[in-house]
Amino acid sequence: MDWTDRHCRRFWRTLTRHARVYTEMVTTGALLHGDVERHLRFNEEEHPVALQLGGASPADLAACARLGADWGYDEINLNCGCPSDRVQSGRFGACLMAEPELVRDCIAAMRDACDVPVTIKHRIGIDQQESYSELADFVGTVSHGGAEVFIVHARKAWLQGLSPKQNREIPPLNYDWVYQLKRDFPALTIVINGGIETLDACDTHLEHVDGVMLGRAAYQNPWLLHDVDERFFGMASSSQSRTQTVESLMPYIDAQLANGARLHHVVRHMLGLYQGQYGGRQYRRHLSEHAHQATSGSEVLREAIAFCSAPERDITRADVALNA
Numbered sequence: 001m002d003w004t005d006r007h008c009r010r011f012w013r014t015l016t017r018h019a020r021v022y023t024e025m026v027t028t029g030a031l032l033h034g035d036v037e038r039h040l041r042f043n044e045e046e047h048p049v050a051l052q053l054g055g056a057s058p059a060d061l062a063a064c065a066r067l068g069a070d071w072g073y074d075e076i077n078l079n080c081g082c083p084s085d086r087v088q089s090g091r092f093g094a095c096l097m098a099e100p101e102l103v104r105d106c107i108a109a110m111r112d113a114c115d116v117p118v119t120i121k122h123r124i125g126i127d128q129q130e131s132y133s134e135l136a137d138f139v140g141t142v143s144h145g146g147a148e149v150f151i152v153h154a155r156k157a158w159l160q161g162l163s164p165k166q167n168r169e170i171p172p173l174n175y176d177w178v179y180q181l182k183r184d185f186p187a188l189t190i191v192i193n194g195g196i197e198t199l200d201a202c203d204t205h206l207e208h209v210d211g212v213m214l215g216r217a218a219y220q221n222p223w224l225l226h227d228v229d230e231r232f233f234g235m236a237s238s239s240q241s242r243t244q245t246v247e248s249l250m251p252y253i254d255a256q257l258a259n260g261a262r263l264h265h266v267v268r269h270m271l272g273l274y275q276g277q278y279g280g281r282q283y284r285r286h287l288s289e290h291a292h293q294a295t296s297g298s299e300v301l302r303e304a305i306a307f308c309s310a311p312e313r314d315i316t317r318a319d320v321a322l323n324a
Helices: 006-012 028-033 036-040 058-070 085-089 093-098 100-113 132-143 175-184 199-205 216-220 222-233 242-258 263-270 280-290 299-306 317-323
Strands: 021-027 049-054 075-080 118-123 149-153 189-193 211-213
Touching (some): 006 242, 021 028, 075 093, 075 100, 149 175, 263 299
Parallel strands (some): 021 049, 118 149
């Protein structure tokens, strides 16, 4: 939430055309009682794109799944992994792992309401759930509602005592349980998530499961996505450099600014683009200091990439000293 908005997803599409991108979690209440267009509009370039929903009412989730399909999303995903207090108070997110029959009914209602795939994202357990058998029981029960794709964050969620940030870092990773799910449920599509930082790690996981979801790694170092199409989809990667990637996005940025967007809201997802590159620190600093100003235009981004005008290459120890 607050990260993979439509500006972020549009930026990622300059790096990979084939990886599936996911929206922020949108609650059923926000769609049924709020501004539908604000929450569901997206750029055509984002396809394939999945709408991630948060909710616990089968009827409400069905109505929102129908909305998502009508708006053109390629997949509707039910979030059963978010551990925040606000989500818990609404009886959805990770706390739903304690109610597998309800999740099954939610999935069934969503599938009946739309003709696009309905998937689920969840943890390997919550709180006092300590055994693999509890995870397998959850997956088995939910699959009876028609779920065929399970995106599994390989950490437990502690609903009391840990913040959402801590829940992404402190509970230990247990990839073996996710691998075991694939062995025990070979007909299901099992996608692994959590702590995956390199494409080499993706290759390793794909020896055991059907797919890999990247989260923070793709956000903090978006250039990681540049080689995804060639490596995993058998398609040619973009030949654009980082700077050419930014330039290709300029028409989109200018159009968003003309429609009233603030530069910071559009380019904040690009802060990590020059990670490990000459001038990367100055690039980030310039955007951080100037993009939030009400009058800032795309020239601020061009000024930022000018710090990286030397041939793109990995920073050497000497470069680090010069840029410190």
